[in-house]
Amino acid sequence: MRPKKTILCVDDNEQILSVRTFLLETRGYRVVAAHSAQEALAVLDQYLPGTLDLILCDLIMPQMDGNELVRRAKQLHPGLPAMIVSGTVNAFDRAVHADVFLPKGASSPAEMIERIRVLVARKRGPKKTVVASTSQSPQLGSFTHATAS
Template identity: 75%
Template sequence: MRPKKTILCVDNNEQALSVRTFLLETRGYRVIPALSSQHALEVVEQSVPGSIDLLLSDLIMPQMDGNELVRRAKQLHPGLPSMIVSGTVNAFDRAMHADVFLPKGASSAAEMIERIRVLVARKRGPKKAIHPTLTQKPEAHVYATAS
């Protein structure tokens, strides 16, 4: 069995955090919940690079918003994928440090899970190259020509 991917999930709303944690855990993820950006930053500081597979944060939080949290976390672990969610649909311009922004309510739980799956898969790096003749018929190859 493959090891579970770890998601640091941050939201100052306890109910939203517990719903998101439940959603992720039922999909097989290991979740580290944090009720504040400061707590989440401490988790990142104490973690070994690569041990957290995704930082999932709310945008609007007291003391330090999700964007600032992502910025600081990426200073500590530059390869850490991040996603910001916000109930303020037009707040995407405030989430510029995240890899993905999803508006709460405007996107389904299934869409969020799919985006998370893609971000976590991307973190693992590219898959090993497979020789094309093993996966395709020779006539399926497309050859580029220099112009």
């Protein structure tokens, strides 16, 4: 059995945080919930770099917005994937430090789960079988060229 991936989920809205936590936990993720950016930074300090698999946070929060939180999180945990969610669609320009931006309500829970799955897989890196097959690139290259002709 694969170890569970750990997601730091941050939102100042208690209802949204508990719904998101439930959604992720029922999909097999371990969730660390934080009610503020400051609480999230405290959590980040407790974890070693590489032990968290994703930070998922709201953009608009009091004291510190999600973009600043993600910037600080990536300083503490280089390579940590980040997804910012916001109820204001025009907030996209403010989510510059995130790997993915999703507008609340404009994307389904299934789309969010799929984006999370891709981000967590990207953090893990390529599988060894993929790396091994790239060493045979001359054979693959000629095959690709032959089919393209």
